[in-house]
Amino acid sequence: MTNGLENVVAAETRLSDVDGAAGRLVIRGVSLDTLVRDGTFESVAVLLLDGLFDADGPRDVAALQSALGAARAAAFGQVAAIDATILALPPVDAMRALVARLPDGEDAATALRLLAAPAVFLPAVLRLQQGLPAVAPDAALSQSADILRMLTGNHPTPEQTSALDAYLVTISDHGLNASTFASRVIASTRAGLTSSALAALGALKGPLHGGAPGPVLDMLDAVATPANAAAWLNAALDRGDRLMGFGHRVYRVRDPRADALKQALRPLIASGQVDSGRIELAEAIEAAALDILKTRKPDRPLDVNVEFYTALLLESLGFPRDAFTGVFAIGRMTGWIAHAREQALEGRLIRPSSVYIGPLPRAA
Numbered sequence: 001m002t003n004g005l006e007n008v009v010a011a012e013t014r015l016s017d018v019d020g021a022a023g024r025l026v027i028r029g030v031s032l033d034t035l036v037r038d039g040t041f042e043s044v045a046v047l048l049l050d051g052l053f054d055a056d057g058p059r060d061v062a063a064l065q066s067a068l069g070a071a072r073a074a075a076f077g078q079v080a081a082i083d084a085t086i087l088a089l090p091p092v093d094a095m096r097a098l099v100a101r102l103p104d105g106e107d108a109a110t111a112l113r114l115l116a117a118p119a120v121f122l123p124a125v126l127r128l129q130q131g132l133p134a135v136a137p138d139a140a141l142s143q144s145a146d147i148l149r150m151l152t153g154n155h156p157t158p159e160q161t162s163a164l165d166a167y168l169v170t171i172s173d174h175g176l177n178a179s180t181f182a183s184r185v186i187a188s189t190r191a192g193l194t195s196s197a198l199a200a201l202g203a204l205k206g207p208l209h210g211g212a213p214g215p216v217l218d219m220l221d222a223v224a225t226p227a228n229a230a231a232w233l234n235a236a237l238d239r240g241d242r243l244m245g246f247g248h249r250v251y252r253v254r255d256p257r258a259d260a261l262k263q264a265l266r267p268l269i270a271s272g273q274v275d276s277g278r279i280e281l282a283e284a285i286e287a288a289a290l291d292i293l294k295t296r297k298p299d300r301p302l303d304v305n306v307e308f309y310t311a312l313l314l315e316s317l318g319f320p321r322d323a324f325t326g327v328f329a330i331g332r333m334t335g336w337i338a339h340a341r342e343q344a345l346e347g348r349l350i351r352p353s354s355v356y357i358g359p360l361p362r363a364a
């Protein structure tokens with residue numbers, strides 16, 4: 001019947017279009033390739049949020065970069081309040097708990113806080129969990145450079161900053177995926193952007209959505225050598241497991257974001273900043289999986305999705321695998337906010353129907 005709402009149109013949007021048959025992603029009229037080539041976290045945020053706020057909204061890249069720098073500095077004030085209860089949580093849950101402490105609202109100031117604060121919270125949580133002191137933000141840096149600096153304590157190389165920007169741009173928005181839909185549902189009640197972001201974060205962390213890249217690395221570790229790929233993958237499918245990083249609800253061809261990220265890894269590989277053995281192993285797994293899935297799931301075209309190369313890219317930048325979903329949330333926050341604003345400005349309360357299939361009251 002409704003079966004995961006597949007093919008049900010639940011919103012009109014000017015923000016992004018996912019063409020699953022052609023394998024194409026367009027964000028506000030710009031193709032993913034162009035966005036990734038020239039874009040940064042800040043430039044895609046300006047593009048996505050343009051016109052959705054009053055005069056205080058993001059105006060241009062330079063203005064947004066400096067406003068985000070100031071907002072990161074303000075968010076660092078909350079790091080001192082991170083306690084043992086929060087540090088006992090997985091990083092994405094710790095981040096959600098900290099975002100829940102932010103004030104709610106529908107204005108540009110709330111949006112700015114939501115764009116900046118998670119970028120401070122995640123590196124701080126990761127360092128504190130390892131017994132290291134949190135690193136204060138540097139308001140003069142771009143968001144990507146500062147995230148990496150707050151994570152490692154060192155200034156990143158230009159290739160590392162560009163790779164993180166490419167990642168954050170690539171995953172900034174993607175049609176009406178589960179977490180974006182969750183954001184729009186909350187926005188339709190006019191609860192506020194923080195509430196939308198919290199709902200979206202909850203939806204994102206599931207392994208069928210943004211929780212897949214950590215398990216992709218688990219798969220790489222378990223396969224261990226290229227020669228072992230086919231046997232391991234067949235055994236996983238025999239057990240009824242899904243191969244993480246493969247398949248998509250909308251794409252019936254290769255997810256264009258996978259190639260954008262593979263491309264983004266190239267400068268890191270060329271400059272020796274990635275373990276080339278890891279890349280060779282991933283490519284062997286990808287090739288074997290595509291071959292095996294074609295034979296074993298002939299009725300369902302299954303190809304690699306964004307999460308596969310996300311795992312390699314974020315690992316090469318020094319993020320631990322349990323933090324990958326949190327980094328995804330930092331990038332997707334822009335899309336969640338844009339959709340929430342669009343819904344609040346143009347949409348109605350989202351209130352679908354259900355068909356009751358339970359028992360009826362007994363006749364008296």
Ligand code: ACO
Binds near residue numbers: 208243245306
């Ligand atoms: N490995 C093996 N088989 C798969 C996979 C996979 N990764 N994905 C789908 N299939 C199979 C299913 O087993 C099913 O076959 P069956 O009917 O013989 O059991 C068939 O394809 C159809 O599957 P559905 O569940 O209907 O596909 P749906 O559109 O609901 O799923 C999803 C999409 C959740 C992404 C799925 O492909 C999956 O679980 N992939 C692995 C997890 C993953 O990588 N998630 C990240 C997605 S990208 C993102 O959200 C950012």
